[in-house]
Amino acid sequence: MSVLFKDVLALDGFMNSARPCDILVSDGKIEQICEPGTFSGLTDETLEGRGRLAVLPGFVNGHTHAAMSLLRGLGEEKPLMEWLREQIWPVEAKLTPEHIYWGTRLALLEMASKGVTCFGDMYFEMDQVARAATEMGMRAGLCRGLIGDDRSKLEENAALFSEWNGRDGLISIQLGPHAPYTVSPDMLKAITAMAKEIGAGVHFHFLEAEWEKQYLSDEFGMSPYEYLEETGLASAPFLILAHCVWFPLSEMTPFKDRNITLCHNVKSNLKLGSGIFPLDEAYRLGINISLGSDGAASNNQLDIWDEMKTAALLHKGVNKDPTLARASDILRMATYGGANSLGFHQTGRILEQWEADLAIVDLDQPHYVGVDPDNLCCFIVYAGSSADVKSTMVKGKWIYRDNRFCLADRDEIIRQSLRCRKELVDQSL
Ligand SMILES: [Zn+2]
Numbered sequence: 001m002s003v004l005f006k007d008v009l010a011l012d013g014f015m016n017s018a019r020p021c022d023i024l025v026s027d028g029k030i031e032q033i034c035e036p037g038t039f040s041g042l043t044d045e046t047l048e049g050r051g052r053l054a055v056l057p058g059f060v061n062g063h064t065h066a067a068m069s070l071l072r073g074l075g076e077e078k079p080l081m082e083w084l085r086e087q088i089w090p091v092e093a094k095l096t097p098e099h100i101y102w103g104t105r106l107a108l109l110e111m112a113s114k115g116v117t118c119f120g121d122m123y124f125e126m127d128q129v130a131r132a133a134t135e136m137g138m139r140a141g142l143c144r145g146l147i148g149d150d151r152s153k154l155e156e157n158a159a160l161f162s163e164w165n166g167r168d169g170l171i172s173i174q175l176g177p178h179a180p181y182t183v184s185p186d187m188l189k190a191i192t193a194m195a196k197e198i199g200a201g202v203h204f205h206f207l208e209a210e211w212e213k214q215y216l217s218d219e220f221g222m223s224p225y226e227y228l229e230e231t232g233l234a235s236a237p238f239l240i241l242a243h244c245v246w247f248p249l250s251e252m253t254p255f256k257d258r259n260i261t262l263c264h265n266v267k268s269n270l271k272l273g274s275g276i277f278p279l280d281e282a283y284r285l286g287i288n289i290s291l292g293s294d295g296a297a298s299n300n301q302l303d304i305w306d307e308m309k310t311a312a313l314l315h316k317g318v319n320k321d322p323t324l325a326r327a328s329d330i331l332r333m334a335t336y337g338g339a340n341s342l343g344f345h346q347t348g349r350i351l352e353q354w355e356a357d358l359a360i361v362d363l364d365q366p367h368y369v370g371v372d373p374d375n376l377c378c379f380i381v382y383a384g385s386s387a388d389v390k391s392t393m394v395k396g397k398w399i400y401r402d403n404r405f406c407l408a409d410r411d412e413i414i415r416q417s418l419r420c421r422k423e424l425v426d427q428s429l
Contacts, residue, residue, distance in 0.1 A: 001044050001396060002026040007036040008049035009363070010350045011376050012057050013332025018373040023055055025356040028169075028396035033352055052364040054376060056331075057348045058117025058139075058357035058392060059304040060338025062290030063203070063242040063263040065123045065145075066132075067095070067103030069110065070421050071297040080209050080272050088297060091424050092124075099420045100125040104132035106417040109410060110302045112136065112400045114386035115359030117393070120240060120263070120292065120342050122176040122203055126157075130164045130171055137399045137407045139357060141240075141342030143176025143203045149187045154194060161200050169395060172201075172343040174240070179205040181215060185231050192232030201238035201343055208243035208274050225251035234258060240341050242292060243268075244282075245275040252285055261288040261341035264333065266311045267301070268294035279315050280324045290338035291330075304334050305386040312381050327381040360391040 003025045010033065011018040022039040024032040032039065036051075047053065068088075075087025095103075100123065111119060118139035121129055126144045133140040142164070144157040154175070161173040175195050177183040183191075195202050207213060207224060216227050224247055228234040238259040241247075247262070255262070264277050283289060291307045293299050308330045315325035336348030339357075347355040361380070363371055365388065371379045392400040399407055 002031075003393075003396070004039055004043040004046045005053070005055055005360075006039070006046055006048050007051055008047075008053045008055045009051065009373060009376055010055045011331075011380070012348070012350045013328055013335055014349060015328070015377075018054065018376040019350075020051065020373060023350070025358075025393070025396050028356055030350065030352055030354050030356050033350070047360070052362070053390075054361040054363055054380070055350065056115070056359045056361060056380070057335040057350060058359050058394065059115045059334050060290065060342070060348065061111060061116050061119040061293050061302060061304055062261070062338040062341055063120050063122070063240065063265055063292030063294060064107070064302060065295035066107035066119060066121050066129060066302075067100040067123055068295030068297045069107040069302070070099060070103040070417060070424060071295070072300050074297055074425065080274065083272070083298075094424055095124065097125040097128045099424060101128040101132055102413065102416040102420050104129045105136065105408065105413045107296065107302055108132060108136045108138055109405065109408060109413055112138065112392050112405065112408075113389065113403070114303050114305060115361070115389035115392050116302070116304055117357040117359070117399075118339055118342065118344065118347065120203060120290075120338070122178070126160050127163065130160070130167065134168055134170055135407065137170070137394050137397050139170045139339075139344060139347070139394055141172045141174055141201075141203070141344075143174040145176050145178050146187070146191065147178045147182045149184055151190065154187075154191060158194055158198060161198055165200070174201040174203045174342075176203050179208070180212060180227065185220060185227075188231035188233060192236050195236045199237055201240065202233060202236040203240040204233060204242065206241040206244055207246040208269070210246050210275060213246050213248075223251060224248060225254065234260070238341075238343065240290075242294070243274070243277070245269055245277045249278055249281050252282060252287065256286045261290055261337070263290045263292045263341065264311060265292045265294045266307055266314060268292075268298045270310070270314075271300075272298055276314065276318060279311065280319060283329060288337055288340055289333045290341045291334045292338075303386050305384065308334050308381050327377045330381055331377055356393055356396040358393045359389050360393070361388050362390040363388075
């Protein structure tokens with residue numbers, strides 16, 4: 001299939017200003033970018049932008065638990081451990097593979113409609129998540145959440161890798177130890193050894209809450225960096241550390257030369273009162289940074305546009321410096337940074353021969369009056385919202401087109417999700 005985007009504004013997180021152009025997408029890739037109105041070949045489909053459509057890389061939700069869309073609203077406004085122990089873990093114990101399938105599909109409806117083309121997910125029954133992602137045509141980096149020292153779960157994660165890694169060019173599989181307080185250092189050593197053996201990345205929750213730093217010191221006598229080195233995590237083929245709110249700045253420097261991504265879950269951290277990740281310091285060191293929503297029970301949106309705006313505003317405000325967390329840097333984290341973190345290295349920029357994972361944004365709206373190529377990025381981050389996404393494409397295929405889902409039955413997914421929610425939470429409406 002080939003699609004011509006005619007006279008559009010192309011923008012990614014590496015550009016100083018948007019580029020007016022024609023873009024040809026063919027065989028899943030961005031085949032050609034040329035001056036607006038100059039493409040003359042035949043295509044299956046042409047979108048007339050008339051300078052009022054923006055073409056952005058698809059957004060990447062770097063860290064989430066998609067099926068938690070069924071748990072939205074449970075245990076609101078509680079501290080992290082109380083929330084997990086009293087509200088989340090008891091309901092999660094009741095989850096069946098079918099619940100996870102429908103919960104994931106529900107989350108993917110939400111994400112696709114907001115321009116998200118790729119997500120990093122840690123949960124259970126991940127073959128159901130992989131199935132849901134491929135049916136929806138979405139790109140995903142997936143790992144089985146590993147809690148405790150049960151080696152059979154690690155074998156399950158490795159089997160997921162054998163079965164799904166690379167499927168349809170859409171799926172990458174990581175190993176998913178949950179957190180320092182749920183997995184022992186010995187188990188982490190086994191996990192990192194397995195990661196090196198099979199060539200998989202590792203996805204880990206780290207230092208989300210302040211007490212975790214003291215826990216590492218009291219339980220294991222290690223600083224955060226020593227812990228990552230000692231357990232082998234720091235030398236995994238690649239590592240995604242979700243949250244990292246309390247990682248000491250003095251220990252961050254070695255990260256810049258490692259294949260390590262820090263995933264900034266700004267709204268989840270704010271809502272759970274976890275604190276504020278030192279974004280500016282990490283960014284200055286050249287560490288790869290992605291943005292994530294975390295699960296829908298702690299955010300409560302799966303909306304990377306909203307993460308962008310919150311991050312851009314918050315870090316300016318708390319540092320009293322409007323030059324920090326610049327819109328183009330934030331857009332880069334929300335696209336390229338996330339794709340790169342999950343092992344997709346030709347995704348997240350508007351460049352010829354890169355994967356055609358795209359979000360199409362309607363600029364023909366009141367809040368875009370005054371937009372031009374130089375200020376488009378700031379309009380997107382500060383004036384725009386995910387409601388401006390008109391269409392979403394992954395690998396050159398439409399998954400959401402003119403506000404309709406192309407590969408999913410919206411009403412059926414909502415119906416099945418309501419049934420699952422009732423099975424999990426009796427008092428649900
Ligand atoms: Zn999480």
